[in-house]
Amino acid sequence: MEAPLYPDFPLDPSTSRGGQPAFWVGPRHLAGDDGRFYDRVADTLAGLGWTSLTIVRGRQEPDEAPEDRQVLRSTVLHISPDTLRWAQWSLADEPFHLGDLPIAWQISARTDTSSPLAAWSSYFTTDVPSEAVADYLVALEARDQPAVPFACPETVLDAVAAHGWLRDIDQPHAGATDPTFTSHISLGEVPPLIQDADPRALTTEADDAGSAGWQAWAEPALGAPCLWAASFSASAPHDLVAVFAASLSSTAPVLRRVLPEATRERLLRAPA
Secondary structure (H helix, E strand, O other), X not given: XXXXXXXXXOOOOOOOOOOOOOEEEEOHHHOOOOOOHHHHHHHHHHHOOOEEXXXXXXXXXXXXXXXXXXXXXXXXXXXXXXXXXXXXXXXXXXXXXXXXEEEEEEEEEOOOOOOOOOOEEEEEEOOOOHHHHHHXXXXXXXXXXXXXXXXXXXXXXXXXXXXXXXXXXXXOOOEXXXXXXXXXXXXXXXXXXOOEOOOHHHHOOOOOOOOXXXXXXXXXXXXXXXXXXXXXXXXOOHHHHHHHHHHHOOOOOEEEOOOOOOOHHHXXXXXX
């Protein structure tokens, strides 16, 4: 469906006449990552002054040219200047899955430099809108104490409700969904392998309820594969999750050249 979105919205000066056509699209939570999830988040991190390190694992035969080297796995790690927070691009490094989708970015923070362990972590699969992750990182960088919790869970739900999302009827204080019931955010038991400093995350038995953290996902159709998923460990500060949720649910259009196949027909588009 083609429809004009915010005709007075300024065009992106980087849009060129060649290559794939660009569109302003909405809603944001169904717009995908434009196939440039790493680049756009990495640009944000570079702008924040974070250092990037690339770990490449591979095999090289004697007298073999560098371009012929067989790269087995590679990881890019971005570290903040104070080393209290970091972001890891792990898509090429045999990531584990979330909602049957591979994790692309893992973002973590620790209390102080004396501890090598993350106080909390967050995970994002491909097709999470890069704008939401970028806003989340800017808010994380602005914190003096990235591991100290502020606010309450209600802050997250207030953030999406301000953009028209609906509280869950059965759990109004723990979940919300967009008006089309496609994207969701919920406070509940975190999936396995989510890293957190809370000892309950490591000691919970298989039949016991684990600690609660925020989960978000988009399911284009009932029973269909998820478009994207995001998970925040139990100790992730609610105010940071609220920044992500506010950006994710924003009604402002985003610039895209590559549209997700699963949600293409649900997006409103205006040529840029």
